[in-house]
Amino acid sequence: MEPLTVVLVHWGQPERCLASVEAFCAQGLAVRMVVVDNGSSPEHLDRLRAGLPDTAELLEAHANLGFGPGANVGLRHWLAVHEGEWVAVAPHDALPDPGCLRRVMDAVRARPRAGLASADVGDGRVPVVDPYFGGITLPPDPSVGAADGWEACGYPHGTLMFARRSCLEAIGLFDERYFAYCEEADLGERARRAGWEVGLVRGARVRNPNLGGRSDVVDYLMLRNTLLLVRDHFGAYKAGVRTAIALIHLAKGLAVPSARPWIFAPAARVRALADHAQGRYGPPPESLATRPVAPR
Missing domain, CATH: 1.20.1280 (Monooxygenase)
Structure with a gap:
């Protein structure tokens, strides 16, 4: 079976990125790490390059493209060069808990029409796309949810999301007008309107400890x-x-x-x-x- 490709989007924090790579490689599942560097300084890029395992691929964007456009660099590379039906996308500081990837992959492989999925960020809420407020989260419906943790939602959480190859080939990649924020809500809405299932997998925990920005x-x-x-x-x-x-x-x-x-x-x-x-x-x-x- 082809390893799961994981695309990490990095800028200027090599130690956090290397910790994320280590967490993904320790999942007990065959993974292929593809790190997209969004124009880090030469010093940061050298530290990142020196710490990456030999099996990881480093793609240099040479500019801060933003999250969606940076992820697209890795996604295009995956579509053109690698096999495998599923790809994972995350920022450089995402830390999946043990068993996270396997739990998500077990859930999506049981659903032929699953096109996008995300890990569980632990907030207990459900991402939805509201016609007036855009991408928001709401309390879950206790009556909804499968035994394997799958719960339908409007879009995948950007901390760690998964996409099926045939879904991306049908709907396209991230809309690069967004730069960062709301791009995953746009992708989720496009997928659902094209007939794909979108869901999150409860219990497949991921942490994003450095969440924030200006x-x-x-x-x-x-x-x-x-x-x-x-x-x-x-x-x-x-x-x-x-x-x-x-x-x-x-x-x-x-x-x-x-x-x-x-x-x-x-x-x-x-x-x-x-x-x-x-x-x-x-x-x-x-x-x-x-x-x-x-x-x-």
Whole structure:
């Protein structure tokens, strides 16, 4: 049986990436590690290269492409060069618990129409794509769920997701307009509309201990990309309603500091609204993009 290819997207944190590679290689399942470097410094790249096992492949993107575009570098390589029906994609600091990969693979192999899947991040919630709010999570329905842990959802969690080759060949790869955030919700919506099953596997735990990023970059990308997601999949009217909601939230946050969410960057939100209105997507503006953000 072909090993499971695991694509890790890396930027500037070689030790964390090497710890992730070690965790994936210790799963008791044959894996092929493909690490995509998103334009790290020469020093970081040298440390990464020196620490990778001989069996791992290192692909250099020579620029910070973002999570989705960086993952696409590895996915295109997998589709063109390697065999195997399934591929896993994760950021460079994802740490699967023992048995995680096997539990996911057992679940998806029992479902011929499973196209996308994700490991369990442990929050007990279900990812869904809302026609006004985009990619969100909701409490689970206790009556739903299979014995093997499979639970239908709207999109796979980006901390560790899995894709079937024939699904990607049918629907395409990550939409590179997103750069980071919401790209997996877009992929999940495209897969479900094409007739594929999307699910998460409870008990297949993965940790992302270094989750985070600059608040202004995160706020910008989350709002801009949510508007793009809603417009593309649910139409201009719902995107207009979502824009109005964003303006109300912005005004409320400015007027009532105690009502602000945990990430609130007013200038970044204004820029996100303007860029969406003018169709400017891809990397965040130079004024915000001083360092990349974690994909989840």
